[in-house]
Amino acid sequence: MEINIKQEELINLSRKAGSAIIKIYNDLELAGDVDYKDDNSPLTLADKASHEVIMEGLKELYPDIPIISEEGDQLRYEDRKDFEYFWLVDPLDGTKEFINRNGQFTVNIALMNHNSPVAGFIYTPVHDSLYVGIKGECAYKVEKGEKADLKVNNSTGNRIAVRSKSHASPEEEGVLEKYDVVNDISVGSSLKFCMVAEGKADIYYRHGPTMEWDTAAGQAVLESAGGKVLKGTGPEVFSYNKENLLNGSFLCLGF
Numbered sequence: 001m002e003i004n005i006k007q008e009e010l011i012n013l014s015r016k017a018g019s020a021i022i023k024i025y026n027d028l029e030l031a032g033d034v035d036y037k038d039d040n041s042p043l044t045l046a047d048k049a050s051h052e053v054i055m056e057g058l059k060e061l062y063p064d065i066p067i068i069s070e071e072g073d074q075l076r077y078e079d080r081k082d083f084e085y086f087w088l089v090d091p092l093d094g095t096k097e098f099i100n101r102n103g104q105f106t107v108n109i110a111l112m113n114h115n116s117p118v119a120g121f122i123y124t125p126v127h128d129s130l131y132v133g134i135k136g137e138c139a140y141k142v143e144k145g146e147k148a149d150l151k152v153n154n155s156t157g158n159r160i161a162v163r164s165k166s167h168a169s170p171e172e173e174g175v176l177e178k179y180d181v182v183n184d185i186s187v188g189s190s191l192k193f194c195m196v197a198e199g200k201a202d203i204y205y206r207h208g209p210t211m212e213w214d215t216a217a218g219q220a221v222l223e224s225a226g227g228k229v230l231k232g233t234g235p236e237v238f239s240y241n242k243e244n245l246l247n248g249s250f251l252c253l254g255f
């Protein structure tokens with residue numbers, strides 16, 4: 001089965017989810033209403049609002065494609081393991097950054113084919129930047145109405161790394177040392193994948209845990225821009241719809 005990727009509609013949906021987030025972000029009382037999930041990770045009204053918008057929009061655009069969202073009902077492995085296509089959604093990635101009010105949070109929508117992302121839409125509501133990657137077709141960014149192609153840096157040395165702002169781990173340093181990294185920048189959310197995709201950084205190694213919805217759209221954008229996302233430190237490509245949706249370590253390269 002071939003899927004028609006309705007770019008314009010999916011972009012509009014990402015922006016609509018972003019608007020729902022911004023409405024809450026700009027209301028200090030609503031933005032401060034934070035719950036904690038069983039694993040102690042934070043959940044805001046904005047995560048829930050964005051989830052509702054995306055679920056409704058995807059169901060309308062693609063009634064037959066199942067959706068796995070961070071804030072949705074979690075499907076049993078038995079029921080999802082044979083999905084040919086599915087959506088993998090993080091309605092608000094970087095919830096800690098939302099709470100810390102630094103703008104570094106994103107809406108993430110990925111279309112998956114079996115175990116790989118094939119399209120990714122990432123939107124940062126505060127900066128109004130949108131990143132799109134469709135494998136084998138295009139990779140671009142739209143910011144302040146300007147559209148620009150995304151292309152990795154292909155650097156040969158003096159590299160810049162991006163690392164998590166809230167969840168970096170010391171084990172990452174050993175790996176970065178091997179890649180001639182001269183500087184590292186701390187950034188929240190899937191924006192790290194986007195920075196490698198646009199050549200503002202060269203490498204992102206993540207040692208600590210993430211979930212599949214944190215990385216799927218980012219991987220689609222980065223791979224479409226010419227980069228790689230590898231399992232552990234490579235060489236295998238990072239894959240999805242595992243029995244446990246918890247990710248192990250991974251390495252993103254823009255060269």
Ligand SMILES: Nc1ncnc2c1ncn2[C@@H]1O[C@H](COP(=O)(O)O)[C@@H](OP(=O)(O)O)[C@H]1O
Pocket residue numbers: 041070090092093094095096164165166167168187188189190209210211214246
């Ligand atoms: N102990 C843990 N287990 C699973 N995922 C974790 C985790 N600590 C952080 N994460 C994931 O890391 C994401 C944030 O990434 P980063 O640190 O790069 O900004 C979080 O996304 P959410 O903010 O959507 O919950 C969360 O899913």
Ligand SMILES: [Mg+2]
Pocket residue numbers: 090092093094213214
């Ligand atoms: Mg997330």
